[in-house]
Amino acid sequence: MIVNDTSSERVVLPGYVVPERYDLSLTPDLKAFTFKGKVVIDFAIDSDELAKSNGHQIILHAQELLFESASYTLDDNKDTTIEAEQINVNLKETTVTFVFPSAIPATAKNLQLTVVYQGFLNNQMAGFYRSSYTNMKGESCIMASTQFEALDARRAFPCVDEPARKAVFLVSLTIPSDLQCCSNMPERSSVSLDPHTRQVSFWPTPRMSTYLLAFCVGEFDFVQAQTTSGVLIKVYTPVGKSKQGEFALDCACNCLELYNQFFKVPYPLPKLDMIAIPEFAAGAMENWGLVTYREVDLLIDPTLASSQQKQRVAVVVNHELAHQWFGNLVTMDWWSGLWLNESFASWCENYATDALYPDFHMWDQFVTGHLAAALRLDALQSSHPIDVPIRHAEEVNQVFDAISYCKGAAVVRMIQAVLGFNAFQEGLQHYMKDFAYKNTSSTDLWQAWEKVSGLPVGELMGSWTHQMGFPLLKVVKEEWKSDSVTLELEQSWFLSDGTVPPEKKLWTIPIMTCTADGPQADMTLMREETASVTIPLPSESGWIKLNAGQQVPMRILWTSEMLKRYQDPIQNGKMNAMDRAGLVTDAYALVKAGHMKPEQLIQLLQYYLKETEYVVWEGLAMVLGGIDSIVSEDVELSKQFHAFGKRMVLNLLPHVGWQAQTGEPHLTTLLRGLLIGLLSDFAFDDEGVAAEAKSRFQSFLDNPNDVQSLPSDIRSQVFKIVLQNGGATEYEQVKGYYKTASDNAERKHVLNSLGSIQDKSLKVQTMEWMTSGEIKIQDFFYGMGSVGRSNKMGREVAWQYFQDDFEKIKGMVASASSSLMDACIVMCCGGFCSDEKAKEIEQFFEAHPVPKSSRKIEQTLENMRANANFLKLLQSSDLSKETFWSNL
Ligand SMILES: [Zn+2]
Numbered sequence: 105m106i107v108n109d110t111s112s113e114r115v116v117l118p119g120y121v122v123p124e125r126y127d128l129s130l131t132p133d134l135k136a137f138t139f140k141g142k143v144v145i146d147f148a149i150d151s152d153e154l155a156k157s158n159g160h161q162i163i164l165h166a167q168e169l170l171f172e173s174a175s176y177t178l179d180d181n182k183d184t185t186i187e188a189e190q191i192n193v194n195l196k197e198t199t200v201t202f203v204f205p206s207a208i209p210a211t212a213k214n215l216q217l218t219v220v221y222q223g224f225l226n227n228q229m230a231g232f233y234r235s236s237y238t239n240m241k242g243e244s245c246i247m248a249s250t251q252f253e254a255l256d257a258r259r260a261f262p263c264v265d266e267p268a269r270k271a272v273f274l275v276s277l278t279i280p281s282d283l284q285c286c287s288n289m290p291e292r293s294s295v296s297l298d299p300h301t302r303q304v305s306f307w308p309t310p311r312m313s314t315y316l317l318a319f320c321v322g323e324f325d326f327v328q329a330q331t332t333s334g335v336l337i338k339v340y341t342p343v344g345k346s347k348q349g350e351f352a353l354d355c356a357c358n359c360l361e362l363y364n365q366f367f368k369v370p371y372p373l374p375k376l377d378m379i380a381i382p383e384f385a386a387g388a389m390e391n392w393g394l395v396t397y398r399e400v401d402l403l404i405d406p407t408l409a410s411s412q413q414k415q416r417v418a419v420v421v422n423h424e425l426a427h428q429w430f431g432n433l434v435t436m437d438w439w440s441g442l443w444l445n446e447s448f449a450s451w452c453e454n455y456a457t458d459a460l461y462p463d464f465h466m467w468d469q470f471v472t473g474h475l476a477a478a479l480r481l482d483a484l485q486s487s488h489p490i491d492v493p494i495r496h497a498e499e500v501n502q503v504f505d506a507i508s509y510c511k512g513a514a515v516v517r518m519i520q521a522v523l524g525f526n527a528f529q530e531g532l533q534h535y536m537k538d539f540a541y542k543n544t545s546s547t548d549l550w551q552a553w554e555k556v557s558g559l560p561v562g563e564l565m566g567s568w569t570h571q572m573g574f575p576l577l578k579v580v581k582e583e584w585k586s587d588s589v590t591l592e593l594e595q596s597w598f599l600s601d602g603t604v605p606p607e608k609k610l611w612t613i614p615i616m617t618c619t620a621d622g623p624q625a626d627m628t629l630m631r632e633e634t635a636s637v638t639i640p641l642p643s644e645s646g647w648i649k650l651n652a653g654q655q656v657p658m659r660i661l662w663t664s665e666m667l668k669r670y671q672d673p674i675q676n677g678k679m680n681a682m683d684r685a686g687l688v689t690d691a692y693a694l695v696k697a698g699h700m701k702p703e704q705l706i707q708l709l710q711y712y713l714k715e716t717e718y719v720v721w722e723g724l725a726m727v728l729g730g731i732d733s734i735v736s737e738d739v740e741l742s743k744q745f746h747a748f749g750k751r752m753v754l755n756l757l758p759h760v761g762w763q764a765q766t767g768e769p770h771l772t773t774l775l776r777g778l779l780i781g782l783l784s785d786f787a788f789d790d791e792g793v794a795a796e797a798k799s800r801f802q803s804f805l806d807n808p809n810d811v812q813s814l815p816s817d818i819r820s821q822v823f824k825i826v827l828q829n830g831g832a833t834e835y836e837q838v839k840g841y842y843k844t845a846s847d848n849a850e851r852k853h854v855l856n857s858l859g860s861i862q863d864k865s866l867k868v869q870t871m872e873w874m875t876s877g878e879i880k881i882q883d884f885f886y887g888m889g890s891v892g893r894s895n896k897m898g899r900e901v902a903w904q905y906f907q908d909d910f911e912k913i914k915g916m917v918a919s920a921s922s923s924l925m926d927a928c929i930v931m932c933c934g935g936f937c938s939d940e941k942a943k944e945i946e947q948f949f950e951a952h953p954v955p956k957s958s959r960k961i962e963q964t965l966e967n968m969r970a971n972a973n974f975l976k977l978l979q980s981s982d983l984s985k986e987t988f989w990s991n992l
Contacts, residue, residue, distance in 0.1 A: 113493070113495050114438055114494075114495060115495060115496045115497065116266055117163050117164070117165065117199070117264050117266065118153065118157055118163060119150055119153045120149060120150050120151075120153035120154040120156075120157055120159070120208075121147040121148075121149060121150075121162055121215060121217075121264075122147055122148045122149075122150055122264075122269070123145055123146070123147055123263065123264050123269055123271045124146045124147065124148050124271055124272065125145070125146040125271055125272045125273075125274070125308075126143055126144075126145050126146075126261070126263065126271055126272070126273045126274070127143065127144040127145075127146075127274045127276075128141070128142075128143045128261050128273065128274065128275050128276070129141070129142045129143075129276045129277075129278070130232070130260070130261075130275075130276075130277055130278070130319075131277075131278040131279075132225060132232070132248050132277070132279065132321055133225075134225070134234065134246045134247075134248060134280075134283075134321070135246075137224060137225040137226075137227075137234055137246075138222060138223065138224055138225060139222065139223050139224075139225060139232060139248075139260075140221075140222055141169070141219075141220070141221050141222065141223055141260070141261055142218070142219070142220050142221075143218070143219050143221075143261045143262060143263075144216060144217070144218050145216070145217045145218075145219075145262075145263070146214065146215075146216050147162075147214065147215045147216070147217065148213070148214055149208065149212045149213055149214065149215055151210060151211075151212075154208060154210060154212075155210065158207060159207035159208045159210075160203060160204055160205075160206070160207050160208075161201050161202060161203045161204065162174075162176070162201070162202045162204075162217060163199050163200070163201045163202075164199065164200055164202075164258075164262040164263055164264060165198055165199055165200075165255075165257075165258035165262065165263055165264065165265035166193065166198065166199060166200035166221075166258050166261075166262040166263075167198040167231070167256075167258045167259045168223060168224055168226070168231070168259050169200070169221045169222070169223050169258075169259070169261075169262065170221060170222045170223070171191045171193070171200060171219065171220075171221045171262075172220040172221055172222070173187070173188070173218075173219070173220045174187075174188040174191060174202040174217065174218070174219045174220075175187045175188060175217070175218055176204070176215050176216060176217045176218070177215075177216050178208075178209070178212050178214070178215055178216075179212070179213055179214035179215070179216075180212075180213075186204050186205070186206070187204075187205075188202040188203060188204055189203055189204065189205050190202075190203035191203075198255070198258055200262055202217070202219075219261075219262050221261075221262070223259065223260060225248050226259070227383070228917075228918065228920040229251055229383055229384060229385040229881075229882065229920050229921065230251055230256045230259060230385070230920060230921065231250065231251070231252070231256040231257075231258075231259025231260050232248060232249075232250050232259065232260040232319075233248065233249065233250070233251065233383075234246050234247070234248050235247050235248075235249065235381055235382040235383035235384075236382065236383070237342065237382035237383075239323070239342070239343060239344075240342075240343060240344040245322075245323065246322075247320065247321060247322025247323070247381075247382065248320065248321045248322065249318070249319070249320040249321070249322075249379070249381050249396060250317070250318045250319055250320070250391075250396075251384070251385065251386075251389055251396065252314065252315045252316070252317060252318070252391075253315040253316075253389060254315060254439060254442075254497065254500045254501060254504075255315075255497055255498065255500070255501075256315075257314040257315060257317060263314050264314070265314050265315070265497075266313075266314075266438075266497070267313040267314075267315060267435050267436055267437065267438065267439065267543065268313075268435075268437045268438065268543045269313070269314065270311045270312055270313055270435070270541065270542075270543070271311060271312075271314075272308050272309055272310070272311055273288070273308065273309045273312070273317050274305070274306070274308050274309075275287045275288070275289075275305070275306045275317070275319055276303060276304065276305040276306065277303070277304050277319060277321060278297065278301060278302070278303045278304075279301070279302065279303075279304065279321050280300060280301060281296065281299070281300055281301060281302045282323075283321055283322060283323060284321075284322065284323065284324055285304050285319060285320060285321045285322075286319065286320055286340070286377050286379070286394055287306040287317075287318060287319040287320075287393075287394060288306070288309050288312075288316070288317060288318055288319075288373070288391060288392050288393040288394050289306045289307040289308065289309050289373065289374075289375075289393060290306065290307055290374055290375050291304055291305070291306055291307075292305045292306055292307045293305045309392065309393075310372060310373070310392075310541060311541045312392055312432060312435075312541075313435050316390070316391050316392045316431075316432055317391065318389070318391030318392075318394040318396060319394070320340075320379055320381070320394070320396070323343050324340040324341065324342070324343065324379070325340070325341050325342070325343050325344065325345065325346040326338045326339060326340045326341065326346060326349065327339050327341070327346050327347075327349045327350055327353050328353070329353055329354075329357050331357050331360050331361055332361055333360075333361065333364060333370060333371075335360060335371055335373070335374065335375060335376055336374065336375045336376075337353060337356050337357055337360065337375070337376045337377075337378070338353075338375070338376075338377045338378070339352050339353045339356070339377075339378045339379075339402065340377060340378070340379035340380065341380055341403060342380065342382075342399075345403065345847075347406060348403035348404055348405055348406070348847070349378075349380075349402070349403065350404070350406070351404035351406070351409075351414060351417060351418075352378060352402050352403070352404065352417055352421050353378075355417070355418050355421045355422070355460065356376065356378060356421050356425060358460050359421060359422050359425045359456050359460060360376065360425060360428075362456055362459055362460065363425060363426065363428070363429060363452075363456070366455075366529065366532075367429045367532065367533060367536045368533040368536070368537070369429065369433065369533070369536045369537060369540065371428060371429075372433065372540075373392065373393040373428075375393060376393055376394075376395070376425075376428070377393065377394045377395070378394075378395045378396075378397060378402060378421070378424075379394065379395070379396055379397065379402075380397050380398075380399040380402045380403050381396050381397065381398065381399070382399065382880075383880055383881075383882055384396065384397065384398040384399075384882055385882060385920055385921035385923060385924060386398070386504075386921065386923065387401045387420050388401050388402070388420050388421075388423070388424050389424070390423075390424040390425075390427030390428065390431060390432060390449075392428060392432040393428075395421075395424045395425075397420065397424075398882065399847070399848045399849075400413070400416075400847075400848045400849045400852060401416060401417060401420040402417060402420070402421070403417075403847065403849075404417055405846065405847055405849070405850075407809070407811065408809070408811060408816055408846070408847075408849075408850065409816060409849065410773075410777070410815065410816035410817040410819075410849075411770055411773040411774060411777075411817055412774060412777060412817060413816065413849050415457070415461075415464055415770070415774075418457050418460065418461060418464070419453045419454075419457050419466075420453070422452065422453045422456035422457050422460070423449045423450065423452065423453035424449075425456070426448065426449040426452030426453065426456065427445070427449050429536060430445065430448045430449060430452070430536075431445040431448075431449065433536065433540050433541065434535065434536060434539040434540060434542065434543075434544055435542075435543050435544070436543065436544065436545070437543035437544060437545055438494065438545075439494045439497055439499070439500035439503075440491065440492060440493055440494040441544070441545055441546060442500055442503060442504070442508060443490045443491060443492070443503065443507070443508040443512045443569075444512065444546045444549065446504070446508045446509045446512060447490070447508060447509065447511075447512020447513050447515065447516050448512075448513075448516055450474060450509045450510065450512065450513035450516075451513045451516040451517055451520070454466040454467060454469075454470055454474075454513070454517075461770070463769055463770045463771070464770055464771075465681075465719070465770075465771060467682070468681050468682050468685075468719040469719055469722070470513075470514075470517065470682075471654045471682045471685050471686055471689075471719065471723075472685050472689070472719055472722035472723050472726070473510075473722075474509070474510040474513045474514060475510070475514050475654055475657060476689055476723075476726065477506045477510040478506055478507070478510035478511035478513075478514050478657055479574065479657060479659065479689075479693065480506075480600075481505070481506045481507060481510075481511075481963065482506075482507060482511050482572070482573055482574055482657070483573070483574075483598055483599055483600035483693065483697075484599075484600055484963050484966045484967065484970075485599060485603075485606075485966060486959065486962040486963045486965075486966045487507060487572050487573060487963070488503065488507060488572055488959070489507075489569065489570055489571055489572045490507055490508065490511055490512050490515065490568070490569040491546065491569040491570055501921070501922050501923075501956065502922070502956070502958075502959045502960075504923065505959075511574075511657060514657040515565065515568045515569065515657065517655060518568070518614065518655050518656050518657065519553070519561065519564070519565060521614070521616065521653070521655040522559065522564065522614050522627065523553060523556075523557050523559065523561075524557075527553070527556045527557040528553070530556045531549070531552040531553035531555065531556045531557065532549075532552070534552045534555070534556070535548065535549050535552040538552070546565070546569065547562060550562040550565055560612075563612060564612045564614075564629070567610070567611045567612045568611060568612075568657075571609055571611070573597050573598065573599070573609065574597075574598060574611070574657050574658045574659075575595040575596065575597065575598060575609075575611045575613060575658045575659075576595070576596050576597070576598035576658065576659050576660075576661060576694075576699070577593055577594075577595050577613065577650060577651070577658055577659070577660050577661070578593065578594045578595075578596070578660075578661040578699075579591050579592070579593060579650070579660075579661065579662055579663050579666065580592045580593070580594045580634075582663050582665060582666070584641075584665070585641075586641075586644045587640060587641055587644075588638055588639060588640050588641055589638070589639055589641055589646070589648055590636060590637070590638040591636070591637050591638075591639075591648070591650075592634065592635075592636050593615070593630065593634060593635045593636070593637065593650075594633060594634050595610065595611060595613060595630065595633060595634075596608075596609075596633075597609045598658070598659050598693075598697070599697065600693065600696060600697055600966075600967070600970045601696075601697060601966075601969065601970035601973055602696070602697035602698035602699065602973070608633075610631070610632070610633060611658075612629055612630070612631050613629070613630040613656060613658065614627055614628075614629055614630075614655070614656055615627065615628045615629070615630050615635070615637055615650070616650075616651065616652045616653065616655055616656070617637070617639050617648055617649065617650055617651075617652050618648075618649050618652035618653070618679075618680075618683065619639065619640075619641055619642060619646055619647060619648050619649070620642050620643070620646055620647065620673065620678060621640075621642050623652045623653065624639060624640075624652070645669065646669070647666070647669035647670055647672075647673055647679075648666065648669075649670075649679060649683050649687070650662075651686065652683065653680070653682050653683065654682050654683065654685075654686040659690045659693055659694060660690055661694055661699050661700065664704070667704065667708065670687060670708075670711065671711050674687070674711040674712060674715075675711055675713075675714060677717075681717045681719045681720050682719065684712075684715070684717070684720045684723075685717075685719050685720045685722065685723035686723070687708070688708060688709070688712065688720070688723045688724060688727055689723045689726060689727065691704070691705050691708050691727075692705060692726065692727040692730060692731075695974075695977075696970065696971075696974045696977075698973075698977060701981065702977065702978055702981040702982075702983050703981060703982050703983065703988070705727075706748070706983065706988075706992070709724070709727065709728075709752070710992065712724055712752075713752065713755060715756075716756065716759045716760075716775075717771075717775075718771040718772070718774050718775040718778065719771075721756070721775060721778055721779070722778065724752070725778055725781075725782055728749045728752065728753075728782065728785075728786070729782075729785060731745055731749075731978070732745060732746060732749055732785060732786070733893075733935065733937075734937050734971050734974055734975050734978070735975065735978060736895065736896050737896070737937060737938065737975055738975065738978075738979060738984075740984070741978060741979060741983060741984050744983070744986065744988075744989045745983070746786060747989070748989065748992070749782075749785075749786040750786040750787045750790070752786075753779065753782040753783055753786050753787060754783075754787055754790065756779055757779065757783070760772065760775055760776050760779050761776070762776075762780070762796055762800070762818075764776065764815055764817070773817050774817075776817060776818060777817045777818055777821060780818045780821035780822065780825075781821045781824075783821070783825065784821050784822075784824035784825045784828065784860070788824070788825045788828040788829060789828075789829070793825060794825065794829050797822045797825035797826050797829075798826060798829070799813075800813045800814045800818075800822055801814065801822055801823070801826045801834075801837075804819075804822075805837060808841065808844065808845070816849070816850070816853070819850075819853040820852075820853040820854075820856045820857040821857075823838050823853060823854070823857035823858075823860070824857045824860040826838070827857060827858070827860040827861045827862075828860050828861070828862060830861070831861075831863060832863070832866065834861075835858070835861050835863075835866050838854055838857060838858060839854060839858060839873075841853070841854050842854040842855075848883075851883075852883070852886060855879070855883060855886035855887040855890060856886055856887075856889075856890050857890055858870045858887060858890050858891075859887065859888075859889070859890030859891030859892070859893070859894045859898055859902075860890060860894050861894075864897060864901060867891050867894070867897065867898055867901045867902075868901055868905065870887055870890065870891050871887075871888060871891055871901065871902060871905040871909075872905075873887065874887040874888050875909055875912055875913060875916065881916050881917055881920060881924060882924070884916070884928075885924065885927040885928045885931050888902055888905075888906075888928060888931045888932055889927075889930075889931035891905075892931045892932050892933075892934070892935050893931070893935055898935075899935040899936055902931065902932040902933075902935075903932055903933055903936070903941075903945075905932070906928070906929075906932035906933060907948060910952055913925075913928060914954075922956035922957055925954060925956065925957050926957050926960040929954070929957055929960055929961060929964060930960065930964060933945050933964060934964050934967070934968070936968050936971075937968060937971035937972050937974070937975050938968075938972050938975075939969060939972045941968065942965050942968045942969050942972065945961075945964075945965060945968070946965055949961050
């Protein structure tokens, strides 16, 4: 049951004391930003392991704690307390060693350790930390909450902070009587200690990992409901805003029932709380029974919220709830298994959201969301395999990225397509039942699927999880007949900049195809470098699409004949939206890598002139936006391409319009948001567009709650158009909304758009505002991105500011999650496409190293160099000739 991994390459604590139960009592002081702690840990003694050590000491994880005393008693001699004679803290290893005067007796079976200590309520969104917020009365308040994943439980109490060391936790909190608190389990008792203080104790948790423990202290309102199977769900909100919790509550109630049926193991806790935390580094955290969220990812203002925001809340809630089983009930035995935890929850967020809100069409959106993000990152040589060996736990923080979440989810989606839904689900149900409250590695899941399907799941998955990158599947030969087509296929490692792969790799590729008749039932597995497939065609001029439904994370290189045959199914919507989106995003990547000519891409884009599907437009937006940003370095080319893009987006405008219609489909609302965003890039100077945006902005100024004229779905987009056409007055008007907006989702519109202002000094002012202390560190990179991604001048401004104020930025995110610094680097340095700039940025980081972001920096530079090559490629193509564009 307990994994003892001293034989492997993992750096873990000695295994002779095995924690079974933590009795944790904390007294936070929300004024002094400190807490007092006492923990009583029941250990089982592993006598074999004990014999191998000197037994004089107990080593636990601990960070930023001040120790007062430590002592233990043995099971058979409770009256004798052995006091630690030394308490040694190791800052680098984040451990504490309690040294005792004599060795733990070889015959001891159980040991109870008591530690008294103090800690800090930091403001770095890690461990037991504080958040500040302004309440409804305008007063500044403090609340305290936890974020322990991955390695920060040790900032709240000394523990064996490893996922395989599952134990039972009893939490008790001593708090001011006028505050509330919650933890993983329901409240067991509340005792007044004096008129101002009470002690709240919670029921013991099930056996679980330290990173899933949680507690919060503050003032909240809540809404609640009971699921049909009797679980009480509460959504905690800021005081006075309980209505904003209703959407998530409804979603969670339905989702929990859905997962009960899906996993066939009922949710094991009596309650589920979800709470919005004013300062939060990630999107949300799946703590068992007490899920914590960034406010924008949980709260929905029923009158103001956009469709995009509702979708986001549904997706995040469904993701975290999936973890209650996958991750919490069955847990990875070490951080190298984190990917499967996140991959599976990312698959589930789509599965559940699609089931609960079918009009969101989540699986269509998957292609331009998760899959596109995975393929973008994993085409770099600085990517990493999904299944990455992690020696020291600290390394885990660098793999919370699109590979774990997005490529992992794509691989899970692929295996689901291969197995079929029933076998996929049945395998999972066995896995949940067999490993409940235990730890696993990924092979346990592959075996569960193999057992039910008889298919070589381990082999198939291994080629996708152990190898970095993904294949380019190239059609090298074609033979068209009147009723069939035979294609010769060849696979190789796809790299975004088109360089020859440094080594040969092979994947086991499920070959799934579709034609005008729909998806073909036959699926073969391609294991070798080459393969041949023959597919029946319904007509002589028929078409065939490989990678039907974009089920496999790979790129396809078609022949020009195949491409020609796509014209009709694309123009007339005979090919489904996922495949239409997949074709154009593949084409863009292939052109960038030099496998296809830029002229062919423009030709292909013209097939999409009548396109009106949201998902396909997501793909088109990536292509148009991507090229537009790269050619912005070349005035003439930029002018031509910009005009082309403008024509395409203005073409769509009459189909969607500015005004939302009552009861219109969800995807139409999203398409409008996307379109107006594209207008702000390509057509902000169009007279009609500028006037419409201005008039809607004026209505908004008159009444910010006028969601008819300016719904939140198009707010930041309209702000961008107005800012690009405006000056200091408009800048102040948009900025002013940050102070008066009713919630964070609304404030984000300001941060996301402000940098669009054309005036250089106002761009600089935006950067300064982000680091002024007025913007929370969870949000400041949004504003930096609005400058860095606005245009050529914006890139320079953001990069200059980043260099000048590097120490200040570094200080702001000092010991917070490295994801914040990563985001900042991407926003301020990521937009360039020249080798010189890449060199300059590389040199800067050599002189100012950020070790925790090293992978992100490497990826940013590789991307930049690939974009620089792409620019050269475009400049040497026909696209640089005016005649090419005038002949279109
Ligand atoms: Zn997750």
